[in-house]
Amino acid sequence: MKTRNTLKGIFWIALYVVFSLAPLSLMLFGERPMGREFWREFSVALGFVGIAMTTLQFVLTARIAAIKSPYGSDVVYYFHHHISLVTFALWLAHPLILFIQFPGTRQLLNLITAPWRARAGVTSVIVLIALIVISVWRRQLKIEYVRWRIWHGILATLALILVMVHIYLVGRYVGTPFKQALWLGYGGICVLLVAYVRVINPYLISRRPYEVVEVRPERGAVWSLALRPVGHQGMRFQPGQFAWLTAWNSAFSDREHPFSFSSSAENPEQVEFAIKELGDFTSTIKDLKPGQHVYLDGPYGAFSVDRQAKAQEIVLIAGGIGISPIMSTLRTLAERGDGRPLLLIYGNRTWEEVSFREELELLQEHLDLRVVHVLEKPPKGWEGEVGFVTAEMLDRYLPADRRRVEAVFVCGPPPMMNAVEAALLKLDVPLRAIHMERFDLA
Numbered sequence: 001m002k003t004r005n006t007l008k009g010i011f012w013i014a015l016y017v018v019f020s021l022a023p024l025s026l027m028l029f030g031e032r033p034m035g036r037e038f039w040r041e042f043s044v045a046l047g048f049v050g051i052a053m054t055t056l057q058f059v060l061t062a063r064i065a066a067i068k069s070p071y072g073s074d075v076v077y078y079f080h081h082h083i084s085l086v087t088f089a090l091w092l093a094h095p096l097i098l099f100i101q102f103p104g105t106r107q108l109l110n111l112i113t114a115p116w117r118a119r120a121g122v123t124s125v126i127v128l129i130a131l132i133v134i135s136v137w138r139r140q141l142k143i144e145y146v147r148w149r150i151w152h153g154i155l156a157t158l159a160l161i162l163v164m165v166h167i168y169l170v171g172r173y174v175g176t177p178f179k180q181a182l183w184l185g186y187g188g189i190c191v192l193l194v195a196y197v198r199v200i201n202p203y204l205i206s207r208r209p210y211e212v213v214e215v216r217p218e219r220g221a222v223w224s225l226a227l228r229p230v231g232h233q234g235m236r237f238q239p240g241q242f243a244w245l246t247a248w249n250s251a252f253s254d255r256e257h258p259f260s261f262s263s264s265a266e267n268p269e270q271v272e273f274a275i276k277e278l279g280d281f282t283s284t285i286k287d288l289k290p291g292q293h294v295y296l297d298g299p300y301g302a303f304s305v306d307r308q309a310k311a312q313e314i315v316l317i318a319g320g321i322g323i324s325p326i327m328s329t330l331r332t333l334a335e336r337g338d339g340r341p342l343l344l345i346y347g348n349r350t351w352e353e354v355s356f357r358e359e360l361e362l363l364q365e366h367l368d369l370r371v372v373h374v375l376e377k378p379p380k381g382w383e384g385e386v387g388f389v390t391a392e393m394l395d396r397y398l399p400a401d402r403r404r405v406e407a408v409f410v411c412g413p414p415p416m417m418n419a420v421e422a423a424l425l426k427l428d429v430p431l432r433a434i435h436m437e438r439f440d441l442a
């Protein structure tokens with residue numbers, strides 16, 4: 001399984017590089033414009049690679065399970081975030097090199113007098129700048145996540161259309177059927193992906209509704225939402241994976257939110273999510289009524305013990321609602337009668353807020369499970385761990401021989417995850433053994 005995923009991962013990276021660089025073949029082969037200066041051609045080359053990489057951004061975010069499975073959704077989203085800055089730099093390099101090397105081209109910035117090819121090119125860069133600004137500073141600009149997602153899609157599509165118009169109107173490197181086919185191919189992939197994401201996938205999801213069975217309160221302002229498939233078999237998932245939930249709206253709505261399954265993967269006929277009240281959407285979970293229809297898109301994610309079948313011992317580290325995928329893991333392993341030693345280190349603010357603490361106690365009777373609670377504000381007389389999960393604390397519980405630590409699953413608030421990752425590495429836990437699920441794709 002691991003080797004197959006590694007090979008798949010290498011394959012997708014190789015394909016990414018090939019598709020990113022493919023437009024350079026337009027410049028290397030076939031008829032070329034004569035007598036053009038190096039800097040002009042170089043700026044075009046950078047722009048072409050930037051455009052190809054922009055079209056690949058559509059592929060990265062289209063939720064194609066086969067592409068995400070070797071890495072995990074969060075890794076793909078992080079790559080998407082970071083590579084978008086490289087892409088932006090490449091787009092920007094094209095006009096900047098021209099403006100510096102050929103000062104006459106600066107008049108193309110005047111959108112009133114500039115020819116249409118320049119208007120399209122300059123506007124595409126302005127649109128891209130707007131896209132980067134609302135994405136990097138979304139929180140500071142106080143843009144609601146769902147509204148941001150809609151604008152993100154509109155601006156990305158607009159930038160790409162404008163830049164394709166720019167290439168077409170400039171007219172170089174589109175002179176032969178091969179060159180035209182290549183650009184049409186890139187544009188066509190984006191159109192197909194938008195159609196898939198906006199129409200085909202929502203249509204398929206709408207054909208497989210779920211109904212609410214119950215909404216149970218848990219400790220720590222968490223609600224367990226139980227769903228049953230209506231007219232279909234339900235979804236097979238691995239413990240630790242997640243799905244996008246749409247409630248109150250049609251499957252075509254943009255208002256969908258990711259949640260990890262918290263129920264056993266052995267029971268696809270009734271799935272559960274543990275959802276913490278944090279904002280606009282999560283505060284409405286408690287208002288869902290039995291029988292009400294909702295939609296699920298999934299499963300996604302690589303945060304699963306099923307991908308580490310050979311690990312002899314498993315360490316689970318959760319903070320707050322990060323317990324949700326861990327509950328799915330423990331419930332699944334209990335149902336399967338898995339006998340491997342399990343260590344759960346579970347951080348919370350107070351004892352009263354520890355979601356699922358009673359069930360965790362019961363699970364210790366069915367699993368070889370040791371639970372270590374870590375409380376920020378412990379009650380009087382508390383004899384357990386206090387404060388945050390630190391390297392010193394982990395050192396007390398992890399096997400002394402770190403090579404025995406083959407699988408550590410970490411899920412919790414971002415500051416905790418960063419601290420725990422650093423602590424694990426400090427303790428010589430091999431990087432390949434550390435698996436993280438970040439509840440923040442935005």
Ligand SMILES: Cc1cc2nc3c(=O)[nH]c(=O)nc-3n(C[C@H](O)[C@H](O)[C@H](O)COP(=O)(O)OP(=O)(O)OC[C@H]3O[C@@H](n4cnc5c(N)ncnc54)[C@H](O)[C@@H]3O)c2cc1C
Binds near residue numbers: 242255
């Ligand atoms: C892979 C994954 C698994 C998750 N599993 C769980 C879980 O099991 N239980 C749980 O309680 N929470 C989980 N979350 C977090 C949950 O998705 C957000 O808390 C929820 O979407 C917040 O929505 P809101 O409108 O209530 O809050 P808001 O205040 O609107 O949003 C709070 C923050 O949540 C993020 N967010 C909001 N909407 C979305 C969205 N549609 N898609 C992605 N991020 C969004 C943004 O960073 C936003 O700033 C998970 C997140 C991810 C990425």
